[in-house]
Each structure stands twice: as structure tokens, then as C-alpha cells.
Amino acid sequence: MKLFDGHCDTVLGLMGRPGSGPLPTGSLRENTLHVDLKRGLELEAYAQVFALFGFREMGFGDIFQTLYDRFQAEMDACADAVSLCRSREDAESAVKAGKAAAFLSVEGAEVLDCSPARLEEAAEKGVRSFGICWNRANEITGTCVQETDRGLSGKGKDMARLAQKLGMLLDVSHLSDPGFWDVERLSGGPFIATHSNARALCPHPRNLTDDMFRAIRDHGGTVGLNLFTEFLGEGEVTVETALRHIDHFLDLGGEKTLAIGGDLDGCESLPTGIAGIQDIRKLREALECRGYEEELLDDIFYGNLMRVLPVQDL
Numbered sequence: 390m391k392l393f394d395g396h397c398d399t400v401l402g403l404m405g406r407p408g409s410g411p412l413p414t415g416s417l418r419e420n421t422l423h424v425d426l427k428r429g430l431e432l433e434a435y436a437q438v439f440a441l442f443g444f445r446e447m448g449f450g451d452i453f454q455t456l457y458d459r460f461q462a463e464m465d466a467c468a469d470a471v472s473l474c475r476s477r478e479d480a481e482s483a484v485k486a487g488k489a490a491a492f493l494s495v496e497g498a499e500v501l502d503c504s505p506a507r508l509e510e511a512a513e514k515g516v517r518s519f520g521i522c523w524n525r526a527n528e529i530t531g532t533c534v535q536e537t538d539r540g541l542s543g544k545g546k547d548m549a550r551l552a553q554k555l556g557m558l559l560d561v562s563h564l565s566d567p568g569f570w571d572v573e574r575l576s577g578g579p580f581i582a583t584h585s586n587a588r589a590l591c592p593h594p595r596n597l598t599d600d601m602f603r604a605i606r607d608h609g610g611t612v613g614l615n616l617f618t619e620f621l622g623e624g625e626v627t628v629e630t631a632l633r634h635i636d637h638f639l640d641l642g643g644e645k646t647l648a649i650g651g652d653l654d655g656c657e658s659l660p661t662g663i664a665g666i667q668d669i670r671k672l673r674e675a676l677e678c679r680g681y682e683e684e685l686l687d688d689i690f691y692g693n694l695m696r697v698l699p700v701q702d703l
């Protein structure tokens with residue numbers, strides 16, 4: 390199968406989260422985390438968005454630069470197995486060459502010091518998706534769990550417009566509800582929720598209401614299924630629990646909207662039977678068993694997210 394996963398925190402995972410014990414062993418090529426190239430390249434095609442995420446207390450100094458340097462070092466060390474892509478064309482060439490197609494995103498404007506100049510710097514370095522916040526409220530917006538009534542400030546709206554002008558997709562996962570609707574109003578085109586599920590099934594503020602999902606659908610964007618158990622349901626969370634979110638989004642007319650955004654290496658627990666990128670095929674196999682059309686599954690697991698990217702670099 391072909392897989393395009395829209396969100397992982399593997400770059401931070403490789404650096405080790407402060408307080409999370411000994412450093413993980415390995416590199417992007419092969420490691421003990423959820424995501425590595427070795428497992429990804431066993432697929433027919435593998436594209437992955439790597440998020441650059443961290444916060445001040447992690448002691449990285451310049452957060453963006455530190456994360457980017459680590460990412461770049463991994464890309465250099467694994468140049469035979471992965472290429473940084475800025476467009477759909479780039480991804481197609483990478484896949485044709487038997488490599489993984491890597492895309493870069495920033496998760497949280499605070500990674501860029503909420504600075505428009507740094508947003509431009511990030512775009513130049515290849516960042517193609519801009520998550521306006523993580524869970525912590527920042528200078529330009531409140532989030533789904535902190536200062537939840539606060540939408541995008543004037544500066545926030547300006548940065549969101551600038552990101553689009555620079556060829557980035559706006560990512561609304563983690564945003565406050567008012568912030569979501571601010572993005573909806575200003576986007577004028579596709580925007581994405583890279584790793585969010587259905588609030589109707591799992592009432593966590595990180596998840597999307599049905600109206601939010603429909604708004605993303607109507608703008609031609611995508612919503613990536615998040616595999617963190619906390620956003621899927623209560624009790625024992627299995628592949629079946631994840632499929633309920635897929636079914637719900639399909640019931641909302643999400644055939645061209647639904648994608649995958651596993652949150653791998655960014656979440657503490659995954660559904661029973663899923664240990665990493667290698668097991669996402671189990672979701673597809675379960676859907677195949679239920680008789681879902683191949684074409685629909687190709688869209689969900691690969692095509693929809695690929696379609697939302699610019700065909701060519703700006």
C-alpha cells in the first residue's frame with residue numbers, strides 16, 4: 390500500500406524529550422520509535438510530514454534552528470533513502486527513485502518566536518505546513534485547551550495569510566474553536582487539520598466538530614486520523630475504535646477529505662495492535678475486509694493529502 394502520513398514528532402523523538410528517560414537509540418533510518426525509514430520503505434510508496442515541535446523549557450535555545458539542524462543532519466545521513474520535498478512533483482520523483490518523500494511542518498508559531506520573518510525563513514528551508522499553535526496559548530492565538538475563547542489576533546491573521554502566500558498550508562489541529570473559524574474565514578482555499586478526530590465520537594477539544602469537518606471538506610482541505618488513544622475513545626482502544634472515526638467522517642461526505650495523521654512519536658499510547666508506522670496497514674486491511682473500494686482507500690491513505698499540496702514548488 391501507499392501511505393502519506395501527515396504528522397509525526399519523530400524529529401523531537403530522536404532528540405529525546407526532556408524528562409522522558411534515556412535518549413532513544415538510532416537514527417531516522419532505523420530506531421526504536423514509532424517511525425523510521427526502514428519500516429516506511431517497506432511500503433509501495435511512503436510520504437511523511439515531519440513536524441518541528443518543541444518549547445522553550447526543553448532548553449534547545451533557538452527551537453526552530455535546533456530541530457531543523459537535527460532534521461537536516463538525518464536527511465544528509467539518509468540521502469539514499471529520503472528526499473525533502475516541497476511539492477507533489479518532488480514527492481513523485483522521490484517515490485519513483487525508491488525513496489521516502491519527506492515534508493516539513495512547524496507545529497506552533499512559538500517555534501518561530503511568533504515572528505513573520507522567521508516564518509519566511511522556515512518557508513525558504515522547505516516548511517510547507519504551518520500549525521498555528523500547539524496546546525499552549527501563544528502570542529497570536531488561544532488553543533483548544535488554553536485560553537480557548539481566544540481566536541487569532543490581528544498579527545495571527547497576518548501571519549496566517551503570509552504563510553499561505555509563502556506556499557504553506559494552514560494546519561488547524563490544536564487551535565481554539567474561535568481560531569478555527571478565523572482560519573476558515575481568511576483561508577480562501579484549502580486548509581488542513583493534520584491530526585484530529587471526530588468530537589462527536591470522542592468529545593475531546595482536540596477533535597473536530599462535524600461543522601468544522603464539513604468546513605474543511607468544503608474548502609478542499611484534509612483531516613488526518615490521529616491514532617493517539619486519548620483522541621479516539623475510552624476503554625480499550627482498538628483498530629475498530631479508529632475505524633469508527635473513519636466511518637463517521639465518510640458519513641459526513643469525507644471521501645476526498647479524510648487522510649492519515651497518526652501523531653506517531655508524539656503520543657503516549659496507540660490502539661491495541663498498532664506499534665508504529667508498520668501497522669497502519671492494519672487499518673487499511675480492516676477496511677478492505679469490510680468491502681471498501683480500493684480507490685477510496687488509496688485516497689484516504691495517500692491521495693487526498695498528496696492532492697492538497699502544491700503541484701510544483703512556488
Ligand SMILES: [Zn+2]
Nearest residue numbers: 496563584655
Ligand atoms: Zn500535535
